[in-house]
Structures are given as C-alpha cells and as structure tokens.
Amino acid sequence: MPELPEVETVCRGLASKLEGRGLATVVQRRADLRFPLPPDFAARLTGRRVARIGRRGKYILVHLDDQMVWLVHLGMSGRIILGPPEATPPGPHDHVVVLTDDGTELRYTDARRFGMMDLVPAAGLADCRALAGMGPEPLEADFSPAYLSRVLAGRQMPVKAALLDQKIVAGIGNIYACESLFRARLSPLRRAHTLTGARARRLVAAVKAVLAEAIAAGGSSLRDYVQASGELGYFQHQWAVYDREGEACPGCTCDRARTGGIGRLVQSGRSTFYCPVRQR
DNA sequence: CTACCATCCTGGTTGC
DNA sequence: TGCAACCAGGATGGTA
Incomplete structure (x- = not known):
C-alpha cells in the first residue's frame, strides 16, 4: 500500500x-x-x-x-x-x-x-538510523527545481531511479514516480543530470501536484486498505499510466493501434509505466 | 558512481 | 479444477 x-x-x-x-x-x-x-x-x-x-x-x-x-x-x-x-x-x-x-x-x-x-x-x-540522510519532503519548499538540478548534477542514473531514491527526495515509490513523470512529460529513461531549467521545474511541480491530489483522494488502494478507519483510498481510479499497459494514453490523441498505447518497461527490477509518445 | 540482481515474505492473479 | 509461475506499494547489500 x-x-x-x-x-x-x-x-x-x-x-x-x-x-x-x-x-x-x-x-x-x-x-x-x-x-x-x-x-x-x-x-x-x-x-x-x-x-x-x-x-x-x-x-x-x-x-x-x-x-x-x-x-x-x-x-x-x-x-x-x-x-x-x-x-x-x-x-x-x-x-x-x-x-x-x-x-x-x-x-x-x-x-x-x-x-x-x-x-x-x-x-x-x-x-536516527532510519531517517539519517533522507532527502527533503517533496511537498515542502526545499524540494525545489534548484535543489533537484543541484542534487542530480552529474548523475547518470535514469530519472525514474532518482525519484525512487529516498536520499534524493523522500516518500516517492513506484506508483507516484510513474505518475509524476507522466505529468511532467519526461521519459523515465532520461538521464538524471539533464533535469535542469524548465524540465526540473516541470518535474518538481508534477511531483507536488500528483502527491497532493493523491492525498486528497485518500491514497491508492491495491489489495490492502489504506486509511486507519479501514476505508479504501480512491486515487487508483485516477492513475494515468500506472498498471495501464496497452491502454490509451490519457494525454495523447495519437493512434493507440500504432503506438501500442501505454508502455511498460523494467527498471532496476520494477515495472515502469509510461507513454513513449508523450514522455521524452 | 552505476546498473543489475537477489533477498527478505506472503498472497493474489494468470496461464497452462 | 489444480497447480506452478509470476507479480506486487520497499529497502538493502552484494557484484561487476
């Protein structure tokens, strides 16, 4: 969950x-x-x-x-x-x-x-051992385009891996990494050091927006209940790309039969869902 | 530094 | 229907 x-x-x-x-x-x-x-x-x-x-x-x-x-x-x-x-x-x-x-x-x-x-x-x-070295909270002001560009400077890793790295930014996992990259129209394969200027601004804004919307929806429920009350979250109904392989991209007007729709690839052993047309 | 892999567990889904 | 393979929201440690 x-x-x-x-x-x-x-x-x-x-x-x-x-x-x-x-x-x-x-x-x-x-x-x-x-x-x-x-x-x-x-x-x-x-x-x-x-x-x-x-x-x-x-x-x-x-x-x-x-x-x-x-x-x-x-x-x-x-x-x-x-x-x-x-x-x-x-x-x-x-x-x-x-x-x-x-x-x-x-x-x-x-x-x-x-x-x-x-x-x-x-x-x-x-x-403490668990929290030492953890990156900034993504919804706080210190998670900024300037911070992101600085911390990713010189890093060759794919931006998807960077978002999952808790030392770079705290709290993002596989679902919200995919959703944020889609929102920012950035390829999950893009090298992290290329996240400067407008791209960094787009990604930071996308992360903040996606997380805020997900919190407003009570999170995403897969197989497990989320809320302490036992109620389900409902952000899973708002996923644009996560777990939607082959479906039409919600942001594209391109022909799904030609592009194959939402794609899936495996990065560091985990599924990445993305639109190969819209995300560059 | 980086990519990749296995590992820790259980349970649900998929495919034969 | 049965069963095995595969997959899953995370994090770490080892390897090359």
Missing part, C-alpha cells in the same frame, strides 16, 4: 483518534519483522501517552510523552487499522495490537513482514 500519500492518509487518521490517548495495553504477537522489534518493545510502549503523530517520508512518527518516538514503516503490505476491540479475531499477520484508554484498538498487520518498527529518542530523531 504505502507511499507518501498512503502514509500521510494513515497519519491523519491516527492523529484524529490517537493524539492525547494513553496506550493501556500493548500486545506483541510476532517480533520478527524486517528488523526485529526492539527489546522490551511492548513494555516500553505500555502506559505511554501519544503526544503527536508526524510523518517523515514513508515513516509514521508517533511522538510519546516520554520523549521517545515510535517509528513505523509499513513496507509493502503493512496496514494500521483502528476499530473496536476484537471486532475480528486476530489473524496470523496481526503482529502488534494496542488498546487505548478510550477503548480503541490499533492493529498493525503486515503479511509480508517487510515493515519495521523502532523506538528512538525524540532528541536525535533526524539522525
């Missing part, structure tokens, strides 16, 4: 229900996520109060009242769902179950266990 818009959507759901609440009971049902849960994880969380929910890239930041931050990454298949306790029996992939002091149940579910959780001191948050 989770790229920046999905994580942001989850965070908003968590903030409205969790801020100010105490964590009365914490049950750890399985500890071997991508990185094992820290020692005494459940005990260190129990009795704490949630001060504030934040986000950095694809990480959820749960600020606690003891100056620690509960860090959550959803990996590929992670979900956090809030609801009434025991609404459904715990499944084999419900790894952490938290009961708050107002009787809300938080369930962390992750079939593939690519997700991660950690507890880190708030004081050194930006320097």
